[in-house]
Amino acid sequence: MKIGFIGLGIMGRPMALNLVKGGHAVTVWARRAESMQPLLDAGAKGAASPADAARGNELVISMVADAPDVAEVMRGVASAGQSGLVAVDMSTIAPAAARKIGEELAAAGVINFASVTSCGTNTACRTCCRTQTARRSTASPPRGTR
Numbered sequence: 001m002k003i004g005f006i007g008l009g010i011m012g013r014p015m016a017l018n019l020v021k022g023g024h025a026v027t028v029w030a031r032r033a034e035s036m037q038p039l040l041d042a043g044a045k046g047a048a049s050p051a052d053a054a055r056g057n058e059l060v061i062s063m064v065a066d067a068p069d070v071a072e073v074m075r076g077v078a079s080a081g082q083s084g085l086v087a088v089d090m091s092t093i094a095p096a097a098a099r100k101i102g103e104e105l106a107a108a109g110v111i112n113f114a115s116v117t118s119c120g121t122n123t124a125c126r127t128c129c130r131t132q133t134a135r136r137s138t139a140s141p142p143r144g145t146r
Helices: 012-021 033-042 050-054 067-079 095-108 123-137
Strands: 002-006 025-029 059-062 086-089 112-115
Touching: 002 012, 002 050, 002 067, 012 025, 012 033, 025 033, 025 050, 050 059, 050 067, 059 067, 067 086, 067 095, 086 095, 095 112
Parallel strands: 002 025, 002 059, 059 086, 086 112
Antiparallel strands: none
């Protein structure tokens, strides 16, 4: 699978490295270029921006510090204009922030957004997930499934 990975800190770096070791084609981006070096040494490709990390990939994963950072990098991902791209955020942010970011991405056409904090077992989360699933079902299928 072709994967973009954004955020190579304490948690993101080992996640991205495991994807590289698993044989995936991984493109990485981090605010500090030196954070990318261990991944580049392991075989990942470097990106110049979040948009660059998204281009040509099927999936983009972000693991950044907080909601404003998630919003910023996901706007960059959306600016790549890649229809059908799946964007997954693994950051620890408030569910309301994740939903707002998802709505922004949907408006930009990158509607396949999921955040680990926007799903759960309570009623509000189940309602949100049903809404997101309904939105995705009316969109073009992800690349490779057409």
